[in-house]
Amino acid sequence: MSGECDLIVIGAGPAGANAALVARQHGLRVVLIDEQPDAGGQVWRAPWPGLARDANAPEARDGDALRARLGASAVDCRFGRRVWSVTSGYRVDALGPDGNEAVCAPLLIAATGAHERVVPFPGWTLPGVIGLAAATVLLKSHLVLPGERVVVAGCGPLLAAVAAGIVKAGGEVVAIVDLAGPAEWLKAFPAMASRPRLLARGMGWALKLASKRVPVHFRYGIAAAEGEGQLERVRLVPVDEHGAPCAEPTLTLTSDALCIGHGLVPGAEITRLFRARHLYQPLRGGWVPELDGFGRTSVPGLLAIGDGAGLKGAAPAEIGGRIAGLAAAHDAGRLARDAFEQAAAPLLKQRENLAAFADASAGMMALRPAQVAAISPETIICRCEDVPRAEIDAAFAAGARDVNQLKHFTRCGMGPCQGRMCGDVAAQLLAAQVGSREAVGYWTGRPPLRPVGFEALIGSFSYDDIPIPKPAPL
């Protein structure tokens, strides 16, 4: 995919795809890259090619509409490519079916979505325990149930979505275990009611679950996941309004799959790579790039949109994408200031109208510091490198005061996921001792953005063609 264009968009979810479409409408040559075989992102994931699709599911309707619009556009869609390096210029390197490919453009939009957050508990690394977002991938893309008797746990709107998805696909949900109580949901209700269609959908999930008599345990967390080599039992524990256990474990459920998530963390790796200014915003999921109202970061030519730039959900992401598409067109000299402002104004207004819902929804998913504080010393935090909480506390005692130093002291975050799974919780544990998330910072952004195989990356070559630099002095 070598070559030049005016704009590269990384990530073809609601934000990135809409940014690409709008920029293309204003005449920019746009390359849209995504790791998945088709557009839609996590929220509008398409079933894997060849699998039957339920065209009536809302995510399929919205996703199919988006895919159709992209198909009819002149956006240069390059799917099935894993972006591993982004350098100034901007040059994007991705591994595709034919090996490494590079493309360059003066403007880059990062629309890379979010990672899931699981606040660790004993047994969370057992086979059979997966994230809520992972469960949605299984259900939407692969049409596979996570297990035969599934416990759905954690917090936020994904709980009901996953549980309802399992029921709809014919699976059994043993229980829903919600950190929040009815009071929190009621508090969020007025804001949620600002988007009646989504609220109705949520009520639909609730009714579907009620009709199957799925028990809901409000104000409960998971004390432990247990089993010999795989999940067999889930132990529940009552929690207080801050998410911390407040009594002895009371209930044990027999289950072979636990889908659990405690919100999402923005995948802001590209803006970190470019050392854009970032802010810690718990409501937006954590560290997010500082943006102007149009998606521009502090680094010239680099824009960031969607949940990867701060959690707001799919609808604000679509609108944010359109706004950034306009900004890119303006910055590329294809859209005069007046026309840009005129086109952006109604979109900005629309996004503002969605803010209450987005905040209520994101609020249910925000990290609960008390839940993190209650993690036991022996519980694994970094699953790639088997680093338990006690080692993070020991690193603080040994003098670690920021997360990069913590990493050197413990190997926490040095594994294949490079801290995408553990980073938020590890930083929170250190921050609780040091004083603030700002003080402990975030892990330095470095390539590869995702692990890449040496074989695929180096391709076939002749030794004589390796551009070996001059020898060092003797």
Added chain:
Amino acid sequence: MSHIHDLGVIGGGVHGATVALFAARGGMDVALFERGPLCREASGVNAGTLTMQMTRVALIPYALEAHAMWASAGDWLGHDVGVVVCDGLSLAFTPAEAELLTFRAGKRREAGAPIEIVSGARAKEIEPGLSGQALIAGHCKVDGFANAYLTGLAFRAALIEAGVSLHENCPVAGVEREDGAFAIRTSQGVKRVRRIVLAGGVWIEPMLAWLGISLPIKTLINQLSVSERIAPVMRTVVGIANGLLSLKQYPHGTVVIGGGWQAVGDRERGGVELLPERLIGNMRLACHAIPALRQARMARAWAGLEAETRDALPAVGPLPGIADAYVCGSVHSGYTSGPYIARLLAEHILDREPAMPLFPIDRLLAPEGAGTTA
């Protein structure tokens, strides 16, 4: 009048930390100032290679002593830096490389490094993970590696035990001569010391400027990458004739690929950007040497800074014309040789006769082209 320390060391990398450690153990009241956490620049992010086959000939005697120090870090440092002592191989794949290797290995052997030239077949016996493509190899039994990211943790504990007054996250803005002492202007106030060591790695140049000395230091931006943990694919340190590869597998399974391919960056901003073609070039070289590496995935790449003087030899010794002021750094392969060379400077400061000569910077302050003795 505030407290006056016997010695102030500015820069908390392996050089500064070692000078501070041995000076404190020698009875001095020492303060160490580091703008960030200890050993988080070059000393914490380098490839950790402890090899003779990439060391400058003039530094071989020092590197041999330093290798012995690293190998016995438990004894003098008291804390683990994950040192593994193993064989080292420097490979030649082409006749031109074989010629270069033979010449360079010969020079290093003359300087005391026990390097033997062996056949490609013998090299493969020593390192079964090698591809069969090496024509010859330099084989050295004095080789190995440390786990560079543990350096800060280890030195921090040792310095505290030695009673060094440790000021981390404490940038220094300047140094002034004042009544027979030095006033160090830090973010935590002015600190006074009788003697001063500037040990700032690539930042030696701006540090020396505080005292009116102009010593140009080139900043190299070395690219490195690391694989995920994989099953054992090699047991030695592997390089190539011209020094542009260093490769080793750590006990926990990751393989670190280095060799000094240059990234984008500078002294002010650090290693800003890794260039994808150079990462791929370095990886090709690595996989050409150890084919099983092809099956691994790259987990991370990064860049570390390296300081180089005009003659690529160290800047270690007293500052000309300024009593009680010293510089320590810019040692090529500085991580390997650092502990020994910095300990020599500590001995000099403690008025003991160092076992080997220092590298005073007078030679570098002569006008360009006036000739150096190094």
